[in-house]
Amino acid sequence: WDEPVIFELTTPGERGVLVSRPEPGVREAVGDVVADLPAGMRREKPAALPEMGQMRVLRHYLRLSQENLGADFNIDVGQGTCTMKYAPKVNETLISTPKLTELHPLQDQGDVQGILEIMWSLERAVAEISGMHSVSLHTSGGSTAIWTNIAMIRAYHEANGEGEQRDEVITTIFSHPSNAATAKAAGYKVITLYPDADGYPDAEALRAVIGPRTAAIMITNPEDTGIFNPRVKEWVDLAHSVGALASYDQANANGILGITRARDAGFDVCHFNLHKTFGTPHGCGGPGSGANAVSEALAPFLPGPVIVRDGDRFALDSDRPQSIGKVAPFYGVAPNLVRAYAWIMALGAEGIKAVAETAVLNNNYLMKKILEIPGASAPYATGRRRIEQVRYSWQELFEETGISSEEIGIRASDFGMHYWTSHHPYVVPQPFTLEPTESYSMAELDEYAAVLAEVAREARETPEVVRTAPHNQTVHHTHHDDLDDPERWAITWRAYQRKYFS
Amino acid sequence: WDEPVIFELTTPGERGVLVSRPEPGVREAVGDVVADLPAGMRREKPAALPEMGQMRVLRHYLRLSQENLGADFNIDVGQGTCTMKYAPKVNETLISTPKLTELHPLQDQGDVQGILEIMWSLERAVAEISGMHSVSLHTSGGSTAIWTNIAMIRAYHEANGEGEQRDEVITTIFSHPSNAATAKAAGYKVITLYPDADGYPDAEALRAVIGPRTAAIMITNPEDTGIFNPRVKEWVDLAHSVGALASYDQANANGILGITRARDAGFDVCHFNLHKTFGTPHGCGGPGSGANAVSEALAPFLPGPVIVRDGDRFALDSDRPQSIGKVAPFYGVAPNLVRAYAWIMALGAEGIKAVAETAVLNNNYLMKKILEIPGASAPYATGRRRIEQVRYSWQELFEETGISSEEIGIRASDFGMHYWTSHHPYVVPQPFTLEPTESYSMAELDEYAAVLAEVAREARETPEVVRTAPHNQTVHHTHHDDLDDPERWAITWRAYQRKYFS
């Protein structure tokens, strides 16, 4: 397809869907409510939305869908750190009932016992998986869950009278950037540590900066390199020794489920991304879901309300004076919570551990295949196993051919593959990160590695083919320079019309 | 995608879905039921089905789906006679409830009142649209509905003691072939009439063959040429005058809904294709649904059971001694019946007439566009309006360029268009049939006509481009000769393996 932007498809007078109109009895009682609007309150010009028959709207979006590469369609190991795993179709069937879609959060609690039980059970499962005491499922994404971690930490220190004193947060460069960003947004000074020569987080560096001003350490483990910090408990103990808290970003938990737990290493608070680790679909970038798990000491600070169980009855408890309050409307992204619950219940303890072990097996198998490609390397911790992903480098290939990792990624798309070129932080040169998860078969991993090997071959033998990619996509090479120029950027169709055609 | 045949994707040991297994208590009670099978009854070798993880099965079929051109994706006017109209998505939502999917036909009638009421109401609507007395919705396709027409006619004549005497059925060449084929299958000799010079069914020819041996005339009107037989009532009267019945194939009813009715012209029996005229989706070729409508005299012969209404209660009546019996399991294709009911209720009398008028407007508009293309013509009834479709001819273009209609169709697919090349009967030379229905906008009809104009231009200017098409499809020119050779045809993967690789 070469599907136009939807505004180009308008035909005056066409209708896509009709709306229920006021009944004659209502009209008689209320008169002309639009004409009666106060001065200046009636919209003068109709909104310039397109006018289209229903089938044309449908056709437009179905064609756009076919121009999009979902995880169901490709060997989606190239979006490293994203944990692209199978989102089971049965879970979509399960949630598509009016018993969930048409449930209002303020209904009589007697009418919502099913969803409350599911949410309560999911909290308990996350508590067991993390080793923590209490869980909240309110947040609707990973980064906002990290925000919730720091918001609870802030409230905790304030409750202890140390809110003013503790104004620093320590993180590592290979922890997700949201740890740094949310801490900053919460008012903290951020200290970022870099790895030691072997790629492990530098414990000596931590020792040098931690102290009475430290509110928390906020770290990921394994980090985005796929390297597990073996001294993590030492880090946590160090934090506790100065009165700070330890916050664990479990975005990379997929390889350690059932193997090791946050609380066992002493962490006070952690979060999971249900849309990564627990198999809810990524939805083009959300809705996600975060699960915040905390120790008993931090439980009073969890967002409210919480679900309480009394025998077979479940209820919402809002009477929690130390809570940080609401972090989102109502009680979390219900469709994702049901999906995550179903995912856990389809696998059980044995299955969840098999998820981790298979993800790690896949990762180390793929690493072997990738490192066989001339020009590819895996910086840090040479020869060591990795957990669930690896941050690789094309530096050697780049030095030899001048082809960058980004160019390789664009060319890989011609083979129907994703390849993640946006590798914050830019510490590893010419980086690429592969995370095969547990969802792809050996044959598929071989196929993915073969594509990268082929592109690397092209980079050497026919570099122009790589440099001028894409050759096989809906659109051709796009001029991204305009997107940073306020005079040229066009964030909406109306702005495009104004800037480019008037 | 270049998606393999599914057998090539097998990996020993993988599982796609697990099945509920006998509980320990069951095993204890029944022992090893497989080992205990009588001699020779236990399958020796497992079925050679592929072994695949769930996500890979899904990915395979999703990719195949993207290699298929549904009506939702294209301007589907090229499958003439098929009535490719919008199948509203809301109807898919409506039927996807367990209240319908998990209903068993032999449940307590008190538990199935909703579906019975819908079916009863749909029968009444079809009766009104056809002018007939009684309706059965049991058949699951158009051709089997035509079979049911002739089966009822056969039973009627038998009941009147004329079963032996009346052994001939008369049809016309531009009526759907199933009229001839079902009559033959029911034991009748088939007489086929050809059109007069103007393309109208030849009334004089009818007069010449009709008589005491005639069981029925079975005709379509408008015929597949889009031409309405203005003397249709004369035909029906003639049939009645010799004691024969008149059966109306309403496959082409889309242009005359609310305009003229079968019973008003005197027909005794007719059928509609719900998957054509009433907006149920075509499903790659079924399930369809047929509706048989009959006069009061033929009502006792309808397939059984029928739905009867008693106040607010609906029940099934099987006590019908003259019924031809079952024509299909239970009571018809329930999902399609609900869809067709919803389609009618979304439109109402005014909307249904607008469907017909719009379909006819679209058809005559498109005819104007097509006839502007050099080399295209519309044989018969020159200058007359057509109803809902037109059978065109590329004969002039073929004579000029040697490019056949079939080659044009294959090339049209490169532009994302369907184009129906299978135009039984082969009376019109180099035929193509376009039926735009009411579902496509003027802009889309213009686009379709532009594609044919472009292909016609190519046929003149760059005929090799047309002759070597497809250029833009999943597969390349396919060798169809093998498909008619018993030594080479491969109707299953196992036959292909055996014939081509052993």
Add this chain to the structure above:
Amino acid sequence: MTQPFVHPYLPNTAPDVKAAMLAAVGAASTDEFYADIPEGLRLDRPLDLPAPFVAEQDLVRHVDGLLGRNVSTRERLSFLGAGTYNHYVPAVVDEVINRSEFLTAYAGEPYEDHGRFQALFQYQSLMAELLNMDVVNVPTYDGFQATATSLSMAGRMSGRRGVIVASDVLPDKFSRVHDFVRTNLDLTVVPTVNGTADVAAVAALATEQTAAIWVETPSYSGAVETAIRQLADAAHAVGAVLVVGTDPVGYGVLTPPADQGADIVCGDIQSLGLHQWFGGAHAGFIAVHDDPRFVMEMPSRLFGLATTDVPGEVGFGDVAYDRTSFAHREDGKEWVGTAAALWGIAAGVYLALMGPQGMADLGETLLARTRYAQLQLSAIPGVALTDTALHLREFVVDFSAASVTAHAVVDTLRAQGIEPGVAVGEYELLVAVTEMTGQGDIDRLADAVASVVAASDTADTSTSNTEEKSA
């Protein structure tokens, strides 16, 4: 109406567009297009239909309200079968067949509709592995039609009229088959013995006028025919063919009829990934060996694999299209038309998901649960099985010794939310169990039946000797 009628399904009802199109074709109104329809045939009033719900939300409320009056087998505990079965449909099956690309396609050509051709070719191929035969058709309407056509094929091939019906056949199926074939074939029913074919009687009846012996397995009562080999030999001895009507759900563990001499195997695929749909989701298969005599008698479309201009690439197309009524009208084989393709795609996805182990597990589960249900019910005093044959999924219990009618059992259990089965005689009940009815469900059924019988017992204690009738 004074307002113009504009409907979301009808883009060209937009007034400006409609006017432009009329102008383009030089018509004053759409009435002109109907010039060929005589005035006397024109309907001079609006159709008398209920007021529509043009706003989608109102339509949904209306239809949902009607469907909401149904109570489904999810809300009841159901042991209903008799042709439509409550098997589990994996979510992936529904996902695939509800894809717009498949749902709304029709009859496109092998290039732009490559996916449809491949999906249906795969369906044919997967069924072929399950049945161990080389040729399977694109689905026809249902198992009734598949069987009627299979017998007709036998008649056409042999020029004979005789069909010996060896098994108990579902009455509705028999009705359909009979009305379909009666012009060309004569059906002779040989009563079964202990639930299955009376092989000696059937063999004795077979003559040079016999076109086919027709076996059903599982039969109407769920009995599995174990003497197919002998029946095939009897047919072949007189130059007839053996037609086996079956449900393929058991062939993960059971020997396929082709391995026992069947010539044509046919039936319904509703068990393979289709919901119950109030009995409205059936599709018929016909399987034969790769013998042109048989293949050329099949009326349905057959999709075949073919080579293309690119070495190693495979394409698809119609095999022997000239057989069909599309090609030759009344001179084709019966007829072909829109039948049940989407259900075939569903069954293909189902078999791909299940794989050999899944079908084997399913077969075992069905055998085990069936046997368990037989044991539990026949252990109730006054309740007996009607035969000792091997059963798959269905069986008949007899309440005559308890003097309780089957209808009484049904009525009483329905009041408890249980559909115990289909009454098939005054005292006989046809009970179906599937992988969806677990041990707990079967126990609940047995307990409920035991209560009914016990209650009757109190009134009428003449239940001696009933144990002996149990298997």
Add this chain to the structure above:
Amino acid sequence: MTQPFVHPYLPNTAPDVKAAMLAAVGAASTDEFYADIPEGLRLDRPLDLPAPFVAEQDLVRHVDGLLGRNVSTRERLSFLGAGTYNHYVPAVVDEVINRSEFLTAYAGEPYEDHGRFQALFQYQSLMAELLNMDVVNVPTYDGFQATATSLSMAGRMSGRRGVIVASDVLPDKFSRVHDFVRTNLDLTVVPTVNGTADVAAVAALATEQTAAIWVETPSYSGAVETAIRQLADAAHAVGAVLVVGTDPVGYGVLTPPADQGADIVCGDIQSLGLHQWFGGAHAGFIAVHDDPRFVMEMPSRLFGLATTDVPGEVGFGDVAYDRTSFAHREDGKEWVGTAAALWGIAAGVYLALMGPQGMADLGETLLARTRYAQLQLSAIPGVALTDTALHLREFVVDFSAASVTAHAVVDTLRAQGIEPGVAVGEYELLVAVTEMTGQGDIDRLADAVASVVAASDTADTSTSNTEEKSA
């Protein structure tokens, strides 16, 4: 377990494959991969989780059973709002967002994920037309976050701490905003008068320390702020900005805030094509004019249109990516992460289906039904409206004159299958009507309320003067 664990979600648990992979990497078992995890941190027991349902059919039965215990607003007559609304979702919306291509994609690049970029760019553009502003973000989590971020933007731009809260704000939203901004901003609430902003009081409070005036329309009580122009003038007079939190559902007929001087317009799009989902389907929008000062403060992704190597073709990409925390960690603007993209696509489809006329019709229906409900309820002796402001969709009724508590009304009506609204005070009930609650539904509510009040009347007849409080 002795049997190998093979799961449909985990292809490489197939024993042969697993062994081959281990061999390829030279590992004896998967344990080797965990060498970096110290023994003391290793969990030495299985997780204590409930027994799983590995057969899909058993999982479905389990989860369906749990969800089956919910009673939805289809089965109740609901007038609940307070942040989540029962609007109609056209079927096409669900069809599109449930397409696997959209549902399972994530963060691919503009080439292979062209469809996602275009769909979200179109969402931005369609919202922009409805709001009459040039810049709209890829959705953030919800309206709470959108508002918190909008106020923070005002603070960052101005370097000031003061925010004047001019309207009644949903308490949960206020909670979220407060905890989010409290390090950087001080919120000062100015009580409303007759349901809407006290313009004079707000203007009097605005100073050089004011970063923003924050208006909510419709407010917590459903009141539409009609003095946005004056509030904008008051803000601009002191160099502050006007932040308007809103629900865009009414802008088919109501003047968009941008036309009245708003600088930042933000809110939630749940009303535009998202189901209620137990309150779990929200997404936030932030709209600004095309002014780099504002744009560069937005933390969310912004998809922009760009030219390509092919003249006339348009591609898409990230606008000003350097703003984000992806690019600059703590030096980015707040943060960006997985938020609510799919809901944005849904809202885009919704607006495309509705078109200008659909949104106008919807706005009129909402205004009319709201007014009708106000009239019907306030006509009941003892029931009064709490203000005379213009309301859209929600309003508060006061039962104090009838001496009936709001909770008593709720409890009594729930017993009749009606959720009459949210109790927001001892005697105050927040009632929401939408296009889904027709005249008959509203009449049913009014009748039920009248009965409760009348019953109370019998006990306590002091209901004089209540009529005067009605609007």
